Amino acid sequence: xxxxxxxxxxxxxxxELDAEMTMRTLSRFDTPPVVKWARDGEEALExxxxxxxxxxxxxxxxxxxxxGIEVLRELRxxxxxxTVPVVVLTSSTQDHxxxxxxxxxxxGFVVKPVNLGELERVVHRIGxxxxxVNTPPE
Amino acid sequence: xTVWQETGAALILDxxxxxxxxxxxxxxxxxxxxxxxxxxxxxxxxxxxxxxxxLVPVRFRDAHPGLRGGYMAAPxxxxxxxxxxxxxxxxxxxxxxxxxxxxxxxxxxGTFVLAAIVDITERKRAxxxxxxxxxxxxxxxxxxxxxxRAPLRAIGGFSxxxxxxxxxxxxxxxxxxxxxxxxxxxxMALLIDELLKFTALGRKALAKAPVDMTALAREVATEQxxxxxxxxxxxxxxxxxxxxxxxxxxxxWENLISNxxxxxxxxxxxxxxxxxxAETDQIIFFxxxxxxxxxxxxxxxxxRVFQRLHHADEFPGTGVGLAIVERIxxxxxxxxxxxxxxxxxxxxxxxxxRGDSM
Numbered sequence: 296x297x298x299x300x301x302x303x304x305x306x307x308x309x310x311e312l313d314a315e316m317t318m319r320t321l322s323r324f325d326t327p328p329v330v331k332w333a334r335d336g337e338e339a340l341e342x343x344x345x346x347x348x349x350x351x352x353x354x355x356x357x358x359x360x361x362x363g364i365e366v367l368r369e370l371r372x373x374x375x376x377x378t379v380p381v382v383v384l385t386s387s388t389q390d391h392x393x394x395x396x397x398x399x400x401x402x403g404f405v406v407k408p409v410n411l412g413e414l415e416r417v418v419h420r421i422g423x424x425x426x427x428v429n430t431p432p433e
Numbered sequence: 434x435t436v437w438q439e440t441g442a443a444l445i446l447d448x449x450x451x452x453x454x455x456x457x458x459x460x461x462x463x464x465x466x467x468x469x470x471x472x473x474x475x476x477x478x479x480x481x482x483x484x485x486x487x488l489v490p491v492r493f494r495d496a497h498p499g500l501r502g503g504y505m506a507a508p509x510x511x512x513x514x515x516x517x518x519x520x521x522x523x524x525x526x527x528x529x530x531x532x533x534x535x536x537x538x539x540x541x542x543g544t545f546v547l548a549a550i551v552d553i554t555e556r557k558r559a560x561x562x563x564x565x566x567x568x569x570x571x572x573x574x575x576x577x578x579x580x581x582r583a584p585l586r587a588i589g590g591f592s593x594x595x596x597x598x599x600x601x602x603x604x605x606x607x608x609x610x611x612x613x614x615x616x617x618x619x620x621m622a623l624l625i626d627e628l629l630k631f632t633a634l635g636r637k638a639l640a641k642a643p644v645d646m647t648a649l650a651r652e653v654a655t656e657q658x659x660x661x662x663x664x665x666x667x668x669x670x671x672x673x674x675x676x677x678x679x680x681x682x683x684x685x686w687e688n689l690i691s692n693x694x695x696x697x698x699x700x701x702x703x704x705x706x707x708x709x710x711a712e713t714d715q716i717i718f719f720x721x722x723x724x725x726x727x728x729x730x731x732x733x734x735x736x737r738v739f740q741r742l743h744h745a746d747e748f749p750g751t752g753v754g755l756a757i758v759e760r761i762x763x764x765x766x767x768x769x770x771x772x773x774x775x776x777x778x779x780x781x782x783x784x785x786x787r788g789d790s791m
Contacts (some may be wrong), residue, residue, distance in 0.1 A: 414586070
């Protein structure tokens, strides 16, 4: 995998259309973040292994091969990424245990709205909070 | 007693599809019919030489004489082990789920107990099947509605992007067609969300506690009035307290009160009354309005999912609200019903059993 310098957001999402909508929204920020899209957990973990830490991980839960829960667990167990902010961005509250996500170290749990306008607002707020307002961990 | 009566009684006893055992005060079996032999696999001679404990599984056997003694001290007709599973043990050691009815028989030789024992293996199996089918159906409708959200988000999202970025490139007809796609996607999203809400109800455990229904209904009424597009004369009388899941009962009030406001919104004034009363074994609540009502001919559709009695352009809605009400009330062990006439208003009522804590 090629090294990417200074990725702001690692988007881990298997659904191509969901990913496109999220990335479109991120690209419309006043200061658009550099986004790396990983199509599943395996790709995300590969990326994290060989690249500088992103400032934010947006993580889907239900993915083929390596799911979001496993990504979260692995990520928190590695020195390089144990403090990177992770916001779970999932399709449903009911497939997964929200409490478990937080226990594993998620910093947020957001259900993807069906409506595009709402999705944009949600992504915008997440971006504003984690990329602008917050001081990222060193 | 005539010969017929004597042999007839024995014939009837042995023809009965129920195992019948008579036990004396010491627990000794003094009579057993043919079905008892079949069900437990003992000969009648063996049964008549045994105490009734021989038919009780080993793990309950020690406690049984005490229970039997307790029954003999105050014998009355009742079923045994009501509310929990009762098992018998056969001669070969296998267990069988049973239901037992106990009847004391007072004679000059003392009190005997007649136990009528029914093999409920088949019923248990059928119940388990129904439960399994229900679980499957719930998870099916859940995953259907859940998996539909992703493509729907794409339809809605990308048609919105198309609208924002390419609307000027389309002519009026193109824009009209695009709007149809968007509206339909939005409606489908609403339906799916409601369906998810409905299926989630079957999965959630009830958190029962005493509920101040007056406060709850008044709170909901105030909120609903703020949201209502039109004015209404909405009054909540003093209501009896209930025992149930406050979050779910709140949902019941929300659905019933918002319905009443919606269907009476064309009246001046729109009048909505919320009331209730306590009876010996149940408490009854109602929401009455002077709105468009409904034809009792369509009553059977009223509480079914996605069934509506009005067109969506007349009164918006998805047809899930009353199904949710029905489900919540039923899960509380209660029932719902309604009365109405076209253009003459409607009364929706529900009854809840009186909880032990009241």
